[in-house]
Amino acid sequence: MARNYPPDHDPSRPTGPARRRARLSDQETERRMLDTAVAMVHRDGLTVGLDHLGFEDVIRDAGVSRTTVYRRWPYKDLFFSDLLRELARGAAPASAPALETTGEVLSEVLSSRSEDLASPQGRHDLVTELLRLTAVSDFEAVHGSPEWRTYLALQATFLSLPEGDLRADVQAALARSEQRFVDRVARGWETVATALGYRLRPETGGSFPLIATLACAAMRGLVLMSLSDPDLLTRRVPANPTTASAASDWSLLGMAAASIAVTYLEPDPDVTWDDLA
Incomplete structure (x- = not known):
């Protein structure tokens, strides 16, 4: 008895019980x-x-x-x-904006306040505003990140593991993950600082990896605290931690980032800006 097959029927392709999942x-x-x-x-x-x-x-x-x-x-x-x-x-210790995202925030701030580039105080105000804005987005991204919670649980699980190969392997992998994260954050800070004509203060002995380590520690500590005190996410402090032209409402992480920036960064005297007026 003849059968009617659809136009795309392939008689060489097995069907029904003859069809098997590829091993x-x-x-x-x-x-x-x-x-x-x-x-x-x-x-x-x-x-x-x-x-x-x-x-x-x-x-x-x-x-x-x-x-x-x-x-x-x-x-x-x-x-x-x-x-x-x-x-x-x-594992990632916390989510953080990629360098592309940092560049996008920088471009947005510069496009809306390009006239501020014409003076040292204006450029300082731009750096201040960038710190203030990115701190809020970083805090929210980390707090809502499932990867962050996994990393936190991994740290606790690692502490409970008995001495042996598994504990050593997990510890070494977490250390490498931590270093990759710090390196990425350090590149973000260096990118922004260089773009706006800032350098490391020579007398502090600081470095961008050190800045990144301190910034990550502050962020992680606040995110951990916010798990039991969610109000920390939305808490704002009227302040002027960088002596900008005007005070603003700052998140707690922004205050920490501004303190780190003021300690370790300064305008680079070797950078010459074109007259933008």
């Missing part, structure tokens, strides 16, 4: 399992430990063979140890 290699199964579990952690959050994460749930969501998974990890504790290593390698 994954052990390496592909491992990668898919870890990627799926990391995504689940970022979606649902990480408690101190991974007891809330079901091994069978990861297998199901990853769409991999149980036989292959159990050959790779005969016990689920072995998988969770590898997952901790994976999370630590990819």
Whole structure:
């Protein structure tokens, strides 16, 4: 009996029971399992430990063979140890705007107040305004970041691990993650300072990585405090921490960033500005 097939029918392609899922290699199964579990952690959050994460749930969501998974990890504790290593390698201590975002904020401030570039006080006011604005966006981004909560839980989990290879691996991975984050923040500070004609104060012995470390510590401390005191997110202080032309309403993180900037940065006397008047 003749059958009517759709125009795009391919008789060489198996259908029904003959259709089988492509077999994954052990390496592909491992990668898919870890990627799926990391995504689940970022979606649902990480408690101190991974007891809330079901091994069978990861297998199901990853769409991999149980036989292959159990050959790779005969016990689920072995998988969770590898997952901790994976999370630590990819962990970010906190979300922060990329350098592109910092550049966008700088461009926005400059376009709306370009006339301020004509004088030293005007440029100082621009730096002040940039600190004030980016502190608010940074604080809000970190506070709402699931990666931040995962990192916080990873730190607590690391402290509870017994001495051994797993603890050493997680500690080393977290340290590398921390350094990458500080380096990124340092580049942001240096980009903005250079663009507006500022330099490090020679007598302070400071550096942009040091500034970044202090700024990150202040941000992390305030975000941690705000978990139990959410009012810190919206608290504003009328102040003029940089001796700008006028006082403004400052967030607490902005006050901390301004204090760091005043301590370590100054106008670069070797930078000559064109007459913009």
